[in-house]
Amino acid sequence: MSYTHSVTLDWEKCIGCTDCIKRCPTEAIRVRNSKAEIMNDRCIDCGNCIRVCSSHAKKATTDPIEMMADYKYKVAIPAPTLYTQFKKLRNPNIILTALKKMGFDEVFEVALGADVVTEYSKLLVQEKKVQLPMISSACPAIVHLVQMRFPTLIPNIMPVISPKEAIARYARNHLVKKGIPSDDIGIFFISPCGAKVTDTRDPEVFDTSMVNGVFSMKEIYLYLVPIIRELGEDEVEVLQMGSANGIGWAAIGGESTASEVYNRVAVDGIENVINILERMENNKLDVEFVEALACVNGCLGGPLTVENSFVATNRMLKIRKYLQFKGKTRDLNILDSSVSLDWDRQLSNKQVMKLDEDMFKALEKMERMEALYETLPQIDCGSCGSPTCRSFAEDVVMEHARIEDCIFMLREQVRKMAEDMVKLAEKLPPSIRTKGKGGEDE
Amino acid sequence: MKMHYDVEGGEFINVGTASSQFKKTLKMLGIGADIIRRISISMYEAEINMVIHANGGSIDTEITPERIHVVLQDQGPGIENLDLAMKAGYSTASRQAREMGFGAGMGLQNMKRNCDELQISSVLGEGTRVEITVYLNQES
Structure with missing residues (x-):
């Protein structure tokens, strides 16, 4: 599987x-x-x-840090969210240097990947190669959500690979050209979430990711804290290559700001995203671009982050301000026009909500489901183990649950049984019953 | 398969609940994406109209392997001039509805464009009945 x-x-x-x-x-x-x-x-x-x-x-689940040992040449590609995790730290170069001290031979920023993806997306929109409104393809959880719950919107997803994948491709291409054998290169993404682990191990729109492993930001953070504490000012290397806009992608609204799309919606938090996609499906969203991220405050709110996402949002602003006046970037170009940012295949329609492959059977199941739902308490208590009474009805029809799993239905059956028992208990054998009591002939 | 929905009037915030639920049902039946999109847009427009103009009403849907049929019935004021109402941009929506972003006068146009058959019958002072049909055979 x-x-x-x-x-x-x-x-x-x-x-x-x-x-x-x-x-x-x-x-x-x-x-x-x-x-x-x-x-x-x-x-x-x-x-x-x-x-x-x-x-x-x-x-x-992420990959174990020990995985680094499997490769001779180790490359870290940190998500920009990492920069916001440290107190009083404004200069990304400090964190990038610390990563090298931790054991990585090279560091390339996902923020640079974001810069490239921004430019490429703008081009696709200009050349009208996309269907408006465009939905950002940056968040793999949102892409999966669309595939599963909003298949009608699949054509609206921006057909560009993610910043993480883009930078991994550029990094590998650059290092191989420098003479390092591809098999020796291990590229490790430092991730704020698990969705990007899945997106790396089992990519939707191409066969193999150029990323070899995905590390949890939480874990890397613990390695970096003592290194950063000891790091002298003169030791800090200039390694930053991404722009403030590229780094800004980590926060909600960052991608829109970078792409300079004025007519947009930037929505974070999965429930909010669902509301917007519902509207879009009803043709009631008059915008050009939808930046949708599953986590509240965007990637800064990812489940593998350390810092509170609202605090991290504040730090992001401070980092951007710092970069505006004091930022130093590395003089190296790893970008190469031979590297493709396009998808190799279209997104599939994952209709996992489907009751049956055969529509006749699906209709029949749906009818049984609706009939059963009518008899349920409809209070969505969850005691049966299904989230709602409706999903419970679905589970019963799909034979993943039994009607008695509903405690209300069970109680009802017990009550009926008790009534029947009382009725039976009243029925005495003819030898001991007195006239008019316990007999049939009252 | 038949389903029934009651639509409350004057409820601008949650408008579209019935359409949204119906859409979920269609997805569970594995109906093609394009058909779902078309019936959802038409039904949603009709549902909004019912809320804006007629203080709610009821929706009855029927799905067969051949078609999706949706009947929206209200006891609202009725449509005075159906031909005029069908014109793009014509609207009798209240100021409140317009302030909420509804009532641009495109609803009936949108409905017509997205379904295979649209039948509207209306009696002034008694109500309006909208029937929407989308056929399933063009796609899977």
């Missing part, structure tokens, strides 16, 4: 409550045997369940 999502469950910690099933935007979680199981084909990796779990039982 192909890799579908990064979220894993710590079975020890999960107490089987209803926190996550209620907040999953694709209704992908069910509580079974007191554990919150994820339906693999439905998970879009938005990270909502990770955030809402009060037992901290859900987490996004």
Whole structure:
């Protein structure tokens, strides 16, 4: 089976409550045997369940740092969110230098990838090669959401690879040209979320990612803190190549600002995104560009970040201000027009919500589902392990649950049974019954 | 398969709930993306009209393997001049509705453009009945 999502469950910690099933935007979680199981084909990796779990039982899997040892030449490609995670730090060069001190031979910024993607997207819009309104393809969770819940909007997704993938391609191309064998090069993305792990392991629009491993920002942060503390001012190398606009992509509205699209909507938080996509589907969104990010405050709110996303947003502003006056960038060009930023194939329509391949059967199932739903309490209590009464009805029809799993239905059956028992108990054998009591002939 | 929805009037904030639910149903049935898009746009426009002009009403939908049929019935003021109403840009929406971004006078045009059959019958002072049909056979 192909890799579908990064979220894993710590079975020890999960107490089987209803926190996550209620907040999953694709209704992908069910509580079974007191554990919150994820339906693999439905998970879009938005990270909502990770955030809402009060037992901290859900987490996004990333690659182990030890993986660096597998490659001779190690390259870090940090997401710009990393720059906002450290107190009182404005100069990205300090963080980039610290990454080299940690053991990376080279550092290229995803922010530079964002700069290139910005320019390329603008070109596609100018040449009218896209369908308006355009939806940003930067957030893999949103791309998955569209594939699953809004397939009618697939043609509106910006057909450009992500900044992470773009920089990885440029980096590899540059280093190979310098004479380093491709097999020796290990490119590691430092990620604020699990969705980008999935996007690396099982890309949607091309076969193989140029990224070899994805590290959690939280983990890298712990390595960097002591290094940054010890780092002398004279040791700081000039490694920054991305612009302030490219770095700004990490925050919601950053991509729109970089692309200079005036007629746009920048929406963050998966529920808000769903509302906007619903409107778009109804043809009621008169904009040119939709920047949609699954996490509140954009990538700064990713589940693998350390800092509070509102605080990180403030730091982003300070970093941008710093770069405006004091920023220093590296004199190196790794960009190359032979590197493609296009998709190799179209996004697929993942109709996982479909009841049956055969529409006749689907209709029949839908009818049974609706009939069953009418008999349910419709209070969406979640005790059955499904997020809503409607999804429970679906689970029963799809034979993933039994009607008795609903405690109200069970109680009703018990009540009926008790009534029947009382009725039976009143029926006495003829030898001991007195006239008019317990007999049929009253 | 039949479904029924009641639409509340004067509720501008949640307008489109029925269309949205119906859309979810169509996706679960595996109906083609283009057909879903067309029926959703038409039904949503009709639902808005019902809220803006007629203080709500009811929607009955029927899905068969051949077609999707949606009937929207209200007890509103009715449409005085249907030909005029069909004209792009013509609107009798209240100021409040316009301030909320509705009532641009494109609703009926949008509906007509996105469905295969559109039938509107209206009696002044009694109400309006809108029937929308989209055929399924052009796509999967």
